[in-house]
Amino acid sequence: MNVNDAAVIIGAYEHPGRELPDKSLAQIHAEVAIGALADAGLTLDDVDGYFCGHDAPGYGGGWVSMAEYLGLRDLTYMDSTESGGASPIYHVSHAIAAIAAGKCNVALITLAGKPRTGVQPGGGGPIRPEDSFEMGMFTGAxxxxxxxxxxxxxxxxxxxxxxxxxxxxxxxxxxxxxxxxxxxxxxxxxxxxxxxxxxxxxxxxxxxxxVTDGGGAIVVVSKEVARGLKRQPVRxxxxxxxxxxxxxxxxxxxxxxxxxxxxxxxxxxxxxxxxxxxxxxxxxxxxxxxxxxxxxxxxxxxxxxxxxxxxxxxxxxxxxxxxxxxxxxxxxxxxxxxxxxxxxxxxxxxxxxxxxxxxxxxxxxxxxxxxxxxxxxxxxxxxxxxxxxxx
Amino acid sequence: MSEVRSPVLPAARPVVNPDTEEFWKATAEGRFIGRRCDDCGSAMWYPRPICPFCHSSNTRWEDFTGRGTVYSFSVVHRAGGEWKGVTPYVLAYVELEEGPRMMTNIVDCDVESVAIGDEVEVVFEDTGHGSALPRFRPVRAEAGSQA
Missing domain, CATH: 3.40.47.10 (Thiolase/Chalcone synthase)
Structure with missing residues (x-):
């Protein structure tokens, strides 16, 4: 079986805001999560797979703090693959693989940021001392x-x-x-x-x-879950x-x-x-x-x-x-x-x-x-x- | 041996690790050394004990000539932090005579006259902490004949 046959994109949502001084970074993640799940006809209670980048707020740079903030209690698959701005595209690919492997059925992917109003992204992280690549980084690059x-x-x-x-x-x-x-x-x-x-x-x-505040989220589900939903899927x-x-x-x-x-x-x-x-x-x-x-x-x-x-x-x-x-x-x-x-x-x-x-x-x-x-x-x-x- | 001098651009202190300790020690003496693999013959940048091309551990330090050509560059007009005060400056990749391309700065030049293919030579800028940053300047005709 082609791994891609296991799942479809069923929800997508872009935050309408571009400058959000009165919202926390976590709140923007939460709003786009709820928005994409609502687009799919689902709720946070349905989520068993969660994906975000290292730029998510909180512990360790990854999914842990956001999963707590969102109240995701039934996670069976978690992934914080960090690939800069491309991360959500990796997350969709990895969600499909996870669903094909039977590790989860409803995967939520969130991205948010607010560099316009005071939270500088930390996703790339500092170059750590043992990385000799830093030798190229004394250049004002x-x-x-x-x-x-x-x-x-x-x-x-x-x-x-x-x-x-x-x-x-x-x-x-x-x-x-x-x-x-x-x-x-x-x-x-x-x-x-x-x-x-x-x-x-x-x-x-x-x-x-x-440079904008805001974010977006994607919901990827198994074919079986999609069959019970009204929203038009994307293959x-x-x-x-x-x-x-x-x-x-x-x-x-x-x-x-x-x-x-x-x-x-x-x-x-x-x-x-x-x-x-x-x-x-x-x-x-x-x-x-x-x-x-x-x-x-x-x-x-x-x-x-x-x-x-x-x-x-x-x-x-x-x-x-x-x-x-x-x-x-x-x-x-x-x-x-x-x-x-x-x-x-x-x-x-x-x-x-x-x-x-x-x-x-x-x-x-x-x-x-x-x-x-x-x-x-x-x-x-x-x-x-x-x-x-x-x- | 190349000149070690007070920096004309910001010269942050490098974090030294076992892979790069010899390199930074040499810079303080005005020597530009690099790493070569004795199995596949490749020179590499940055230096590390395991060859990134054939994965052999049979690698060693050697003196690099400190000469090369400009592979690409950008005249930077807007920058942050301590670099804000030194714009415009030139960020570049220099292709070393040994082959590898390294990110660096072109100094001692009219920033508007730098071009891809320009011949350049290393000059070391003292960090004040027992190391110096390799930067490059255009090779002038007279300097070239002395080298």
Missing amino acids: GLVSTYALAAKRHMYEFGTTSEQLAEIKVAATKHAAHNPHAFLQKVLTVEDVVNSPMVADPLHRADCCL IMGQGESAKLTNGGRLDLTYTSAVWSGPRAFEQAGVTVRDIDYVSIYDSFTITVLEILEDLGFCEKGEGGRFVMDGALVAPHGRLPFNTDGGGLSNNHPGHRGGVTKIIEAVRQLRGEANAGVQVPDCEIALVHGNGGDLGTRMRSATMILGREAK
């Missing part, structure tokens, strides 16, 4: 500047331009304009993006994702995970670990890039999207800059509509982590529940890709291919 190293090298090898990267942001802002909850409501032009302040050459402020067709580290110094900044996670997911799903109607692509920065599109095979390596021009990513009629909620670049990037919102928007598209102006007609197959960590140093990738399922 930050998240933007290390992604900038990748962008600079991509430009050098393939002639990619800042204007091409800006096209990705422009498409995201056009989508956000249809989303009443989006943090950034203004449609930007290529000129707006390249004229925004330089943060780390060649990345401008508008090449970067948003998991294929999934792949991979990591790309600094490889003893033999690193190459022009590609991501999507080159490995992507083919695994496509093979399991039995589909190709031509079958994909919609993509949720991790968009911490514009360069992240560009390299991932190449690595997943939507265009040749080095052709990403040309691929994203002329509105290719703009829904509903572009060649490859992406991040139709506005993505992390324009809608929401809660707690500096865009994984859960990527899954949620793909679920909306497959259910036909995206915002009217950006709903992809007859959306049957969607791809979700998360990039955790850092394009310029160590990263992890998770790819999922999801399919529309009749209720």
Whole structure:
């Protein structure tokens, strides 16, 4: 049996807030948990599998304190796999495996953050003293500047331009304009993006994702549980995970670990890039999207800059509509982590529940890709291919 | 031997562990050493006793030349903490002559004139704690002929 046949996504919920000074981090986790379970027609009492990242509040960096806060008394499976912003995509994959193995039946996945109002994410954690990798960390390197190293090298090898990267942001802002909850409501032009302040050459402020409070949750259940529920399920067709580290110094900044996670997911799903109607692509920065599109095979390596021009990513009629909620670049990037919102928007598209102006007609197959960590140093990738399922 | 000097960029004290103790000791003397595997012949960065390529324990220290080329770089205009006061500065990967690419800074340069492929050489910036951080500066024609 294909492991993916064991389970479906049955609930998805994105917190409507983007700035939440009066809520605790745990409360945001709880609100999205209840929201996703309500979407599924379930309650917290039904949950027997719980998943969150190391950025969850409380003891040890993981699921323990949140399980207590939520009053989850019947857990038979718990997982705090930490893969940065991509973590929720790993969690869905691991939930399916756990359900297929008979370890749980109702898996709840939560992500929340409030960096806008005072809680700095601790998920990555400090680099511990015994990690010699810290030798590269005396350089004033930050998240933007290390992604900038990748962008600079991509430009050098393939002639990619800042204007091409800006096209990705422009498409995201056009989508956000249809989303009443989006943090950034203004449609930007290529000129707006390249004229925004330089943060780390060649990345401008508008090449970067948003800083937002908020969160989201996903519910994955066994086929048996789904049969008793009214909500339209989403089928998991294929999934792949991979990591790309600094490889003893033999690193190459022009590609991501999507080159490995992507083919695994496509093979399991039995589909190709031509079958994909919609993509949720991790968009911490514009360069992240560009390299991932190449690595997943939507265009040749080095052709990403040309691929994203002329509105290719703009829904509903572009060649490859992406991040139709506005993505992390324009809608929401809660707690500096865009994984859960990527899954949620793909679920909306497959259910036909995206915002009217950006709903992809007859959306049957969607791809979700998360990039955790850092394009310029160590990263992890998770790819999922999801399919529309009749209720 | 390369110059060990007062830092021009923030120079935090490294945490030394058994894998890296020899490396940091050498930096204080202006020597840039690295680790090579005697079984597969690979040089690695960062140094560790087990080869990340063939997984042999037959590895040893050797003197690296401290020269290389810029593989990629970014002129950083916004930064936090103690780096806020030194913008713009250059973050880079340097491809060492021995092969590995290491993250570092390019110093003693016009930040706007750095380019991929530039030849650079190591300079050590003293942390004040018995170690120095390897950073790189452009190789000037005169300096090159003396080396």
